[in-house]
Amino acid sequence: MLAHPAFAQADEMLPAYIELGLQGLEVYHIKHDEEANKHYEELAQKHELLVTGGTDAHGPDSPI
Numbered sequence: 067m068l069a070h071p072a073f074a075q076a077d078e079m080l081p082a083y084i085e086l087g088l089q090g091l092e093v094y095h096i097k098h099d100e101e102a103n104k105h106y107e108e109l110a111q112k113h114e115l116l117v118t119g120g121t122d123a124h125g126p127d128s129p130i
Contacts, residue, residue, distance in 0.1 A: 067118060068092065072102050077109065084113055094119025 067090040068076060068083060076083070080091075091113075093106040110117045 067116075070095065071106060071109075072098060080109065080113060084115070088115065090116035090118050092119060093117045 068088055069092045071091060091106060091110045093110055094103060
């Protein structure tokens with residue numbers, strides 16, 4: 067699973083990650099706009115990756 071692909075600027079690295087066993091991509095993120103959601107949906111479909119998303123909660127002290 068690759069979390070935060072937009073913030074990691076990892077689009078061009080996806081093929082290499084997939085070769086190493088990547089199976090999923092965080093498509094939905096609280097800070098993504100509709101354009102980002104669509105972009106990562108399309109990338110996930112193109113590479114046959116599982117689509118995930120979440121609240122991005124990192125515990126009680128998280129600012130998110």
